[in-house]
Amino acid sequence: MRELLKFKKLLNEFRALEYEFEYNKDVLKEAGEVFESSYLEWCDRNGVNIKELQTKKRQSSNKILNEASQPECESRTEPKLKQSKHREIFKSIAKKLHPDRLKKEDPRKDQFVSDFRKANSAMNDGEWGELFDVVDKYDIEIDNYDEANISLEKDIERMTEKLKAQHSTYAWHLQNCGTDPVCHEMVIRAYLQQVYGWDGNEGA
Numbered sequence: 001m002r003e004l005l006k007f008k009k010l011l012n013e014f015r016a017l018e019y020e021f022e023y024n025k026d027v028l029k030e031a032g033e034v035f036e037s038s039y040l041e042w043c044d045r046n047g048v049n050i051k052e053l054q055t056k057k058r059q060s061s062n063k064i065l066n067e068a069s070q071p072e073c074e075s076r077t078e079p080k081l082k083q084s085k086h087r088e089i090f091k092s093i094a095k096k097l098h099p100d101r102l103k104k105e106d107p108r109k110d111q112f113v114s115d116f117r118k119a120n121s122a123m124n125d126g127e128w129g130e131l132f133d134v135v136d137k138y139d140i141e142i143d144n145y146d147e148a149n150i151s152l153e154k155d156i157e158r159m160t161e162k163l164k165a166q167h168s169t170y171a172w173h174l175q176n177c178g179t180d181p182v183c184h185e186m187v188i189r190a191y192l193q194q195v196y197g198w199d200g201n202e203g204a
Contacts, residue, residue, distance in 0.1 A: 013156055024167075035175075042185070085126070118130055
């Protein structure tokens with residue numbers, strides 16, 4: 001019972017992080033547009049030739065690419081560890097949700113197809129939180145909650161890192177500045193220095 005309760009707790013943690021990630025994605029769509037217009041306007045106002053900085057960056061990138069030796073391609077395909085893990089759970093899902101098990105006129109068919117694809121994608125990508133979300137939705141039994149909980153904990157770590165990546169973007173920092181002009185300038189200066197190697201002497 002304790003491991004089942006822990007499973008529910010971890011799954012809820014994962015869902016909360018996933019909802020936050022999707023929310024942030026939506027926020028960053030608008031924030032990215034605002035950031036681009038803001039830094040271009042700032043450059044124009046402060047005499048920073050952004051087109052020249054962009055040209056220098058392209059030239060520098062091309063030089064690095066031309067000088068770099070081409071490493072041998074390594075296969076990034078993992079030896080089917082992800083597909084074999086939790087395979088029995090996926091079989092239980094397939095028994096319940098596989099589209100071939102339903103008649104075309106069954107009103108549940110579209111939802112079953114959607115959730116089966118979600119579970120199949122989760123198996124292929126090793127995104128266990130997504131798999132267990134389907135398990136929980138359809139009350140599918142799990143034989144080994146210890147193993148499931150370990151996978152959920154790893155997925156929580158993965159989602160936490162994805163959130164950190166979102167929070168590290170310049171667009172995110174700028175939108176957190178609110179209406180503070182000093183904060184806006186600090187973020188834009190940091191962006192120009194990191195991305196374009198701007199030394200702060202041109203214009204401004």
